Every structure is written in C-alpha cells, then in structure tokens.
Amino acid sequence: MIDELSNLGWRYLLPTYRQALGNCYNSTTMKTKTTLDPIPLRAQFPALQLEVGGEKAVYLDGPGGTQVPQxxxxxxxxxxxxxxxxxxxxxxxxxxxxxxxxxxxxxxxxxxxxxxxxxxxxxxxxxxxxxxxxxxxxxxxxxxxxxxxxxxxxxxxxxxxxxxxxxxxxxxxxxxxxxxxxxxxxxxxxxxxxxxxxxxxxxxxxxxxxxxxxxxxxxxxxxxxxxxxxxxxxxxxxxxxxxxxxxxxxxxxxxxxxxxxxxxxxxxxxxxxxxxxxxxxxxxxxxxxxxxxxxxxxxxxxxxxxxxxxxxxxSIGDSDGTRRERLVRAMASIKQHEMALSEHFLTGATQIAGLRVYGITDIENLENRTPTFAVSLEGYTPKEVATKLGEEGIFVWHGDYYAVAVMERLGLQEKGGLVRIGFVHYNTHEEVDRVLAALAALAK
Ligand SMILES: Cc1ncc(COP(=O)(O)O)c(C=O)c1O
Structure with missing residues (x-):
C-alpha cells in the first residue's frame, strides 16, 4: 500500500480530501480566532524555503527542534x-x-x-x-x-x-x-x-x-x-x-x-x-x-x-514597551495561532478512519495542550508513517522521543511508540491540510 501511495502522491488526494472533509479549515466556523499571520514570519526563516520533490517542505518536527530566523x-x-x-x-x-x-x-x-x-x-x-x-x-x-x-x-x-x-x-x-x-x-x-x-x-x-x-x-x-x-x-x-x-x-x-x-x-x-x-x-x-x-x-x-x-x-509582540511586555503579547498571539492550528488538525484528524490521537482531543480544552500530537494509524507502524510522510516532504518524528515513561505507561514502548506531529507558530493551516491529506491517503 505504501508503494501504491508513493506512486500516487498525497498531493493528488488533497483536493479530494478537502472536498470530503468540506475543507475543515474555515476561519468563520473555527472557534479559535487568531491574529498572527505566519506568512511574513516564515519569510525570515531560510530553512522554511526548502523544497522536497518540487513542494515546500512541511516542518512538523518542532518538538525535536525548530528552525532559526535569519x-x-x-x-x-x-x-x-x-x-x-x-x-x-x-x-x-x-x-x-x-x-x-x-x-x-x-x-x-x-x-x-x-x-x-x-x-x-x-x-x-x-x-x-x-x-x-x-x-x-x-x-x-x-x-x-x-x-x-x-x-x-x-x-x-x-x-x-x-x-x-x-x-x-x-x-x-x-x-x-x-x-x-x-x-x-x-x-x-x-x-x-x-x-x-x-x-x-x-x-x-x-x-x-x-x-x-x-x-x-x-x-x-x-x-x-x-x-x-x-x-x-x-x-x-x-x-x-x-x-x-x-x-x-x-x-x-x-x-x-x-x-x-x-x-x-x-x-x-x-x-x-x-x-x-x-x-x-x-x-x-x-x-x-x-x-x-x-x-x-x-x-x-x-x-x-x-x-x-x-x-x-x-518582535511578534509589536514594537511598543519593554522586551518583556512584547514577549507577553507575542506569546499570547502565538498561543492563539497554535490553538487554531490544533483545532484545525483535530477537526480533520477525527474524520480519518484508523487515526488515533493521544492526549487532549476536546477542542474546548485546547488551552491545556500544546499543538503537539502523538498519533497512531491502523495498519502501519509509526516508523512506516513517518517514513512515508518524510518521502512527501512532511517531517515528523516517530518512536518515544525519549518520553520513555509515557510510552511504557500507554503500553506502546514495545510497539514502536507513536508518530509525533508538532506545530509551532510558523506553521500554516495549509500545512495542516497537507499532513491531514497525506494521512488520509495512507488510511484509504
Ligand atoms: C520535554 C523535554 N525535556 C528535555 C529534553 C532534553 O533537552 P536537551 O536536548 O536540551 O537535553 C527534551 C528534548 O527533546 C524535551 O523535549
């Protein structure tokens, strides 16, 4: 199945996926409102311009380490x-x-x-x-x-x-x-x-x-x-x-x-x-x-x-006030943007058969989670999912990421852990769509 998908490519499934899910990112229906625009911020990060197979790479490995601005x-x-x-x-x-x-x-x-x-x-x-x-x-x-x-x-x-x-x-x-x-x-x-x-x-x-x-x-x-x-x-x-x-x-x-x-x-x-x-x-x-x-x-x-x-x-928190005041504002808008990404991701993820998300999944409770999602996909090992997404230019981790006690408690340590999909403030709703479409393609 992985080979088949490799040939097909997730990108051909993206429009179908969007249609099937009714394009789950719709800023008017989203509960979480955000004012942060990641596009101008992304322009400051040379690494985010990387392409894989003619498409922009999607960095969803932030929990393992983020990219740096110029x-x-x-x-x-x-x-x-x-x-x-x-x-x-x-x-x-x-x-x-x-x-x-x-x-x-x-x-x-x-x-x-x-x-x-x-x-x-x-x-x-x-x-x-x-x-x-x-x-x-x-x-x-x-x-x-x-x-x-x-x-x-x-x-x-x-x-x-x-x-x-x-x-x-x-x-x-x-x-x-x-x-x-x-x-x-x-x-x-x-x-x-x-x-x-x-x-x-x-x-x-x-x-x-x-x-x-x-x-x-x-x-x-x-x-x-x-x-x-x-x-x-x-x-x-x-x-x-x-x-x-x-x-x-x-x-x-x-x-x-x-x-x-x-x-x-x-x-x-x-x-x-x-x-x-x-x-x-x-x-x-x-x-x-x-x-x-x-x-x-x-x-x-x-x-x-x-x-x-x-x-x-x-700088995300404007130019007025002390650096601490700007950091306070910046972290508030980063949080809002990331909650919106989480809502978008969870809304789409719940519609993918065989995809299980661990941790808080209630979109009324996004305040109490970061946009870091550990998931499993029926029929695939975490390594297979991460490898497949990697081939599509979508970077995610698999395994235990040194959270050994978490995986042991969930009974997953011997099973190869989980796939970790982690967003940060420079990620976009389009990137959420891309990873959801790739997962949906695998789940088919
Ligand atoms: C929650 C958490 N604690 C500790 C560490 C270890 O950090 P360092 O690589 O700086 O030793 C990591 C690294 O991934 C982490 O995610």
Whole structure:
C-alpha cells in the first residue's frame, strides 16, 4: 500500500480530501480566532524555503527542534567574524564576548521573568544542566529522604533524578498521568508528598502528547511540604509564556533550539539556591552564581543567537514597551495561532478512519495542550508513517522521543511508540491540510 501511495502522491488526494472533509479549515466556523499571520514570519526563516520533490517542505518536527530566523544566523556569524575570545580578558575581543554573554543573560531573564541576571545559567543542553544540578542538589539528601518524578516527563527530567536517588539511598515515588487524556494526575500529588520529600521533578508540558501541567498549582503543593520544584519547560517554552516569579518554582530549564535559536540549554534557579548549593566546578572558576554553575568555556556564538532568538519572538509582540511586555503579547498571539492550528488538525484528524490521537482531543480544552500530537494509524507502524510522510516532504518524528515513561505507561514502548506531529507558530493551516491529506491517503 505504501508503494501504491508513493506512486500516487498525497498531493493528488488533497483536493479530494478537502472536498470530503468540506475543507475543515474555515476561519468563520473555527472557534479559535487568531491574529498572527505566519506568512511574513516564515519569510525570515531560510530553512522554511526548502523544497522536497518540487513542494515546500512541511516542518512538523518542532518538538525535536525548530528552525532559526535569519537574525539568529546573522548574530552568530557576526560574533564569529568580529573576532571572538574567551571571557574575562583585558582586551577588546574578550570584552565583546563578555557583552554577548551579558546580553544573552538579560534576554533570558526577560524570557523567564527572572528577578536578576545571576539567576540565569547557560549550559550545553537541558540534559547536561539537569545532570549537573541533580548531583549538586543530591549532596544535600540523606538516606530515607524521598523525591517524586512523573510518568509524563521526558527522560532527561527522570533519569538524572533516579540515578542521584540511587546513589544517595533516596526513595522515588512516581506521579502517574491519566491514560485517557494523558494529563498529569495532580490531584494525587499530595498523597506522594510528606515531610521527607526533598524534590519534585515535573514537566511543564509533555514533548510526546502535548499536555500542559498546572505548574503553579503543583509548586504550591510541593512547597507545602518544603520540597523543591524542578520544572522541565523544554517543550512548553515555544508555546506559552513563562513567568518564574509567578510560578514560584525553584528551578526551571529549557533549550533554546526548541524556540528558534541555538543548541544551548538555559537554567533558571532562585538566586539563594544557586548561591547556597555546592557546585561541581574546577577550582579557579568563580564561586558565585551564575559562574559557579557554568562549567568550562561557554558557546559565545550560541549566546549571540540566544539574544537574537528572544528578540525575534518579542518582535511578534509589536514594537511598543519593554522586551518583556512584547514577549507577553507575542506569546499570547502565538498561543492563539497554535490553538487554531490544533483545532484545525483535530477537526480533520477525527474524520480519518484508523487515526488515533493521544492526549487532549476536546477542542474546548485546547488551552491545556500544546499543538503537539502523538498519533497512531491502523495498519502501519509509526516508523512506516513517518517514513512515508518524510518521502512527501512532511517531517515528523516517530518512536518515544525519549518520553520513555509515557510510552511504557500507554503500553506502546514495545510497539514502536507513536508518530509525533508538532506545530509551532510558523506553521500554516495549509500545512495542516497537507499532513491531514497525506494521512488520509495512507488510511484509504
Ligand atoms: C520535554 C523535554 N525535556 C528535555 C529534553 C532534553 O533537552 P536537551 O536536548 O536540551 O537535553 C527534551 C528534548 O527533546 C524535551 O523535549
């Protein structure tokens, strides 16, 4: 069947599909209204101009990493061509590197709404930062202490804690999610907490099924017993506003390559914790935050791109006001646009026989999910579906995407996981139609 479809091509089915579904994108009947126009924004992303077989490529692999605007590329090449140097030297190029770092810290402070730039720590990626922070935090644990991890998390917010707990004789409790809509069972969190609980590692949003966690509510419960809240916002960051002061979380991590920038991780930590905890560091390195947490030489060229990525997002929120104010407006319009894409996708997906969508499917509840859909298609393995779509220039992931606990809980780990179709703000309704048409063609 795959071969047959290969010959036929989804594009010939697109008009038929549209007719059959009555063109499910109709802006007047859609419940979700949006003002964001992705077309002029797309023009800023060179990679989005890529063609496969004479058609524009459709990037639906955002949850695995987004593309970058020209301004990010320019900032990076600007740094490299200007003359770079290590930080802290008494000469021009070294001052330049210091300025780049300071600007990137300021940008991330605005993005997270941190209280001060020293609360922003750069690192290689979220996984490395979490390994390093978990080792430091675990130094304070005693045998018999307890921690909580969740089944909705990416393994980067599970394994570092499991390994640290094992090393220190600490008991691990697992917070489950509801397999019917893949939302975290926050109601049962208090039953896992007590005065021995030292930390809860929790995801802001699932990179597999898109469910968003009410982090503020979770943090209140966690603080009730005096434990620390370590929040993974890697998947959430490109889709919604982060405000660490409002959330009151103790730590929060994200990776800039998921929000239109470089492969660099950024951790927020409350200053008093970053100051008090003992870091694994080399002797000459600074002993005050954030330097004590930033091991080795940082990627200055990436940091130049971090500032440009944040400025790009802020530009979606107009030119008035502070960068934080622009980011607040930008994230609101990104959210609206992505909810409209989700509504469009779900409306079409429910009409494709054999296509099952995991996670929240109620279009009245799109507020509580990102536009990331894990799906299965009867008669095909996830790898077959992803391969077929890939041949058509539609890029999606398959497997577990390191959300191992999610796939195990759904009983899908041994079956090759699921296909992940993830939209971001630069995706269009036409692209939703293309992936739906390709899936409909396979389902036929
Ligand atoms: C939710 C989530 N957490 C953590 C990670 C790991 O991030 P990094 O690649 O920066 O280590 C990912 C990467 O896909 C992710 O999606």
């Amino acid at each position: 301004s990010v590329i320019d900032a990076t090449s600007g740094y490299l061509s200007h003359g770079g140097s290590n930080s802290g030297g008494p000469f021009l190029t070294s001052h330049f590197s210091d300025e780049i770092t300071s600007a990137a810290r300021q940008a991330m402070m605005d993005f997270y709404n941190a209280r001060r730039p020293e609360e922003i720590v750069f690192g290689q990626n979220m996984t490395s930062l979490t390994f390093s922070m978990s080792r430091a935090i675990a130094r304070t644990w005693q045998p018999g202490d307890e921690i909580v991890v969740t089944r909705l998390d990416h393994d980067a917010n599970i394994s570092p804690w499991l390994l640290a707990a094992e090393a220190k004789g600490v008991t691990v409790h697992w917070l489950d999610f509801d397999p019917t809509d893949c939302t975290l069972r926050l109601d049962s969190l208090p039953s896992l907490l007590n005065e021995k609980t030292r930390l809860v590692a929790i995801t802001f949003a699932s990179n597999a099924v898109g469910s968003i966690t009410d982090i503020k509510r979770a943090v209140d419960m966690i603080h009730e017993v005096g434990a620390l809240a370590y929040v993974d916002s890697v998947h959430y960051a490109p889709h919604g506003l982060i405000d660490v002061q409002e959330l009151d979380c103790d730590f929060l991590v994200a990776s800039v390559y998921k929000f239109f920038g470089h492969h660099v991780g950024v951790l927020y930590g409350k200053y008093e914790l970053l100051d008090k905890l003992t870091a694994y560091k080399v002797r000459p390195a600074s002993n005050i935050p954030p330097g004590k947490w930033e091991t080795g030489t940082q990627s200055f060229e990436s940091q130049a791109g971090v500032t440009a990525a944040i400025d790009y997002i802020a």
